[in-house]
Amino acid sequence: MDFEQIENSKSFKTFLDGEWEFFPNSILISRENKNSTTPIYANLPEAWDMHIKRKSTSVPHGSYYLKIINVPDFNRLYGLTIPASLSPYSLKVNNEHVGEYGNNSTVPRKPSIDARPVTYYFELQPGDNEIIISGFHTNEHIAGGLTKSLIFGDLHSMESLKWFSAITQIIVCVIFLFYLIYTIVLFIVGIREKSLLYFALLIFSTFITVIVSSNKLLLWYVPIDWVLSTKLFFFSYILTMLWFILFLNELTKGYINAKLLNILIAFCCAYLFFIVAAPIDYVYSTQIVFYILFFISPIILVIVIYRVAVAKQKGAVILLLMATAISNNSLFIMINRSLTTPYSHYPFDLLIAIIALSGFWFMRYFHISVQSKQLSIKLQQEMYRKDEFLSNTSYELRTPLQHMLSIAQSLLAKKEHHDLRLLVTIGHHMSFMLDGLLDLIHLKERTINLQIKPINVQHIVESVCDMFQLTIKGKPIKLIIDLPADLPPVLVDENRLIQVFINLIHNAIKFTDKGSITVHAKIKNSLLYISITDTGIGIEKSKQAIIFEPYEQVDDHIKSPRHMGLGLGLSICKEIIEMHDGSITVDSAIGKGTTFTFSLPIAKGLTVGGAEVTTSSTLSKYIFLQDNFSITEQELAITVAKNTAPTNSAHILIVDADPLSLQVLLKVLSTESYKVDTALNGTEALEKLCKSSYDLVISDIMLPHISGYELAKQIREQYSISELPILFLTARQQSEDIRLAFLNGANDYVKKPLEYVELKSRVDALIQVKQSSEERLRFEAAWLQAQIQPHFFFNTLNAIISLHGVDDEKMKDLLLAFSNYLQMSFDFQNVDLVVPIDYELKLVRSYLDIEQIRFGDKIQIVMDIPEDLILNIPPLSIQTLVENAIRHGILPQRGGGTITIRITESKMEYKVLIIDNGVGFDTTRLRRQTSVGLINTEQRLKQIFGTELDIESKVGEGTTVILTIPKSHAQKRN
Missing domain, CATH: 3.40.50.2300 (Response regulator)
Incomplete structure (x- = not known):
């Protein structure tokens, strides 16, 4: 290895991976006897069996040799970390014995070492240096040689690496001990739940896995041999996996298959017993079982996450985080056992997994706590339900009564047959609610005497549906009777059966805006099952269990009076049907409708002809159903x-x-x-x-x-x-x-x-407020028009005088226009809501004639008005806009300009456009500088037609003001 190729050689750490000289079946004593043996080149890390083409029958041993060249003269210590090894070895640097591990004699023996990583420190001389590692292969189930990477570096870097790993393990151990103590205290003080016990055992077993892996903190203080430490490693990890699965099952009951759980527990217990009892060679030979069991935890967790997510339970995200952390930790442990990583301990995934697990547990605990609190609040609310019911009943009964009184008072001024019929309807509606209250009490106490006899269901259904034809009149709803012709009679109380049909069909109509309501029946096991199906709004699944309870309202999302009631109808139906030894069920989905099905006993031995037929007198007492639904x-x-x-x-x-x-x-x-x-x-x-x-x-x-x-x-x-x-x-x-x-x-x-x-x-x-507001705007417009500016008045008179004797004909035209203008300006018609368009245009023409005579060619006028136009507009609206265009657009411009008055018609509206090519203005300053006349005109437009003025202008190009009148308002009268 060339030292000069190491980056930042003053402070470094590096893996000594690559080609080493390997001397099989040879123990190098010094650098001199190296030349007596022929080496082979081995790529480390790798078992030395891979270097020898033909495996020897004897226990192999060998030596690794590495030469380090170009070492600078730093005069400092260097370190070499040799990973945990189950085979003995010795280390020499420059022919000096640096250290050894285990029994490194020439006679192979079973190792008794504790198998943990060791770092050796030594000096290197300037120039070339030699490192020799000699070792034995003592166990056929364990690969011989350097199977993990060696780490080489300066003293500071190696110490930092060593203590960082150790400190992180210590921190994790402290955190786990805190969790363990906290959990044990909770269990002792009285929360005797299995989940708490499993969590404590999980924390303890996880703590053991930390101190027997990586730096093996346990071996620092407890000298145990490698057999016990290895078994403890396997045992603690399998036990951790077992406690984790048991805790997860307790935490999310129902999400792990019970049969699979029992098989897994039995298998884990059997393997734990095998680890304890079997020789270490057999434990090593069955490592594949360990890996399979070890990876089962993340798989089960993924299954639980999926089921929790499908069930839309809270905590799926936390479980996903935990699964990711556990999977990463498992992967790291496997990699670390096979290879050497820069950090022998990686604590973060394990910490995240434990924190996420406890977080999920606490979240479930607080969720249950909140549910308990909500149940407590609901229990308190139930104490007030009776008072609330009385209050609602009071409202429901007082409202029809006040309606009756209001109609009666209106009849004092004018009597109509329709009013009397409406009064009777409201009275029957009120009577029906009172009957419901009384029936519920009697049904609960079972004090109603039933007149049981064979009844023809077909005739009752037809009669009740005929009654409801008035109720659905004008609504897009069909009542369909789909009953077999040979339907047998049933043993019921006739009046109560009518009451059941009325309540169910009435309820279906109430919650069906369009579609159909169908009554059908079938026979099963001596019972007649009758179903009433509608295509209405439906009922939520969560509320179907409570709809038969008294006073329950399941239509909370619909707060209109049409859907409100006392909530007694379905409860009364249930009580009546159960008194006849029947049952009632509901099947519904939001937006797809509802089906109520109830059963009644069949009258055996009787045919349809033998059953009594409902008389009109029986149904007459239920004529109250001409209630609010009969008014379409x-x-x-x-x-x-x-x-x-x-x-x-x-x-x-x-x-x-x-x-x-x-x-x-x-x-x-x-x-x-x-x-x-x-x-x-x-x-x-x-x-x-x-x-x-x-x-x-x-x-x-x-x-x-x-x-x-x-x-x-x-x-x-x-x-x-x-x-x-x-x-x-x-x-x-x-x-x-x-x-x-x-x-x-x-x-x-x-x-x-x-x-x-x-x-x-x-x-x-309030109508007077509205009318007063309208009158104020109209009088304001008329007042503004009446306030003719003095200079306009005097300038017009001066123009008339100046034309005398010069152009008498023109003077007469100006005098006539001025007379018309004054007459129309002071006309009382100006205070009307609207005036005909011809009247408004006449005033505008008078004003324009005056201005044209005064200013001559400086003002050009274009009128684009359709003939035979019938349109009403607010008085003084166009005149105000035209006057504003001349004063502020045309006259300030040198050379004057043209003003155009145009009326266009579209499918939905009329548009009156006042266009000038004057000086224009900046529209961003429009609202701050708008005149009172424009404001008044816009307010009247808004009030009468619901529209506003549309003003477009550009400096130097002119202005366009658009007045919009909807056709639906064009013929509006005063």
Whole structure:
């Protein structure tokens, strides 16, 4: 080896891998007797059996020789680390004995050494130096020779390498001891869980693996021979793997196959016994079993990770980290046993694995703790459920009652047959809820007397479905009866069977917006199984187990009144069916619908003809089902059409998911001749706001799709509080709900159930706010027009006087234009909401005639107006924009310019364009310098049409102002 080829030779460490001279069956005493034997060249690290082509029958021994040349005169010590060896050897440097390991006599013996790495230190003379390593092969199961790399370096580097490895092992041992003590204390104080015991045993066995591997710290303090240390190495690693699997199984119960686990435990125990009892030669010869078992842990961990991830359990990421760390540690141990690495101990993967394992354990512990806390909170909440139920019941009963009172008050002004029918419907709805409460109590106490008799199911189903035809009128839902013609009768109480069908079909209709509801049946084991299948929204799997409990509401994601109730219907069905020795089940998936199936005993020996047929008198008591679902959107539209107010009345938009509430509000507000539109959700309301202008929005807070809060928030993005008032309807009276209502832009709120007088008062007040805002803008525009600037007035008069006697004809034209302009400027029509386009253009022409006569060719005018145009616009809107264009665009420009007034028509809207080629301006300063007239015009556009002015301008090129009028508003009247 050439010393000069070593980089940074003053401080270095390097592997002495490569070609050495090897003298088989020869022990070199000194450098002189080297020449008496012919060497062969061996590539280290490698067993010397690989160097000898024909293996000798005797126990081989040999010597390795290395010459180091060009050693500088540093006058310092160097070190050579020889890895752990199970064969004895001696080391000589420059014919001086440096050290030996084991029994290095010429008579081969079984080794009694402890087999750990040793570092020898020596001096090198300047120039050439020789290193001789002689050794014996003492065990046929162990490869002879230098099978691992030798590390050579200066004293400082070798000491750093040695102590770094030792210190890292010591640190790991201290950490493991801390974990061990902490776990034992937890186990002693009372947490007597298997997982805790397995974790303590895992930590202890892992601690043993650390002190018997790499630097073998145990051998520093306990002198044991290599047989015991080797067996301890194998034993500790297999035991660690066993405790790890047992702990993992305890931690993730159900994720490791029990049969596989038992086989693995038995195999590990058998191999552990074999390690203890068998001779060391046999243990070495079965190392393949050790490697197989050692790599089973990462494989099992990967399987557990996969199952945990599939089950969507928490901690899969932590387990993945642990698996990676354990796999890396296992790979390092195997490499380190076969080769020499710069660091004989690598602690980080093992630390990460233990920390991740304990972290996963603690996470599961805290998860269970949180679950316990949640159960405790839920238990406390259950204590208040009775009070909450009474509160909900009070609301559910008071709301129909107030609806009845509101309609009754509206009938004082006007009586209609439809109102009376609606009043009866609400009364039956209220009676149905009261019957449900009473039935539940009697069913729980089993105090109901059943009139059991053979009943024809076919006729009951047909009669109930006929009743529901009114309920689904106007909805895209089909009721399908798919029952066999030879269906046998069942032994039930007729009235209770009707109640079951009504509850189940009513529930299906409530949660089905479109599709079908099918009733079908089949016979199995002397029972008739009847199924009711809908194509509705479905029920989550996690909630299907609780839907038959009293007062349970599984539709938490739908907070509209249409879907709300007391939560008693399914519970009553279950109690009734179980009283008939039957059962009821549910099968559902979100977005795919729901199927309720219940069983009833068949009346043996009877045919369909022998069963009693349900009479109309029996069903008449359930006519209450003409409830909120019988009022469809089509009926609402008809009612609105009948109650449409004159064009000068206020326009109100009511948003409520409950058609019954919409109907009541329609009847209450119709007495004031308001024009009323309705929407069943927020999305529909926003669409109607885009198509029409309204004076008031009345909205429930609880809406499907988007809430009332979000609806108000989106409205406020376009309209201010005075431009479009919002009145919220809320069943909740908590201060937080009211605060949120105001924060999202509500003007006022009314609590449900509604009081007739309160509702009317608040509606009238908010409409007056809207109308006052409109009047303010109109009067402001008229006032601005009336404030004719004095210089314009006097300049026009001076122009008239100057033309007298010079151009009398032109003077007459100017006088006529000025007269028309003054007359229209002070016209009371200017305070109207809108005026015909012809009226506005007449005012504009009068103004332009005056300016043209005054300034002559400096002002050029182009009018591009379609003929026979029927369009209403806010008064003084175009005139204000034209005047602004002349004053600030044309006149300041030397030579004047052209102003163009153009009206275009598209499929959806009209556009009025006022274009000038004047001086223009910087649009970034527009909002700070906009005149009062422009602001007023834009506010009126926004309030009347829901549009804004679109202004485009470039300095030196001119300005274009666009006024947009939707066609849906083009015929708007005052």
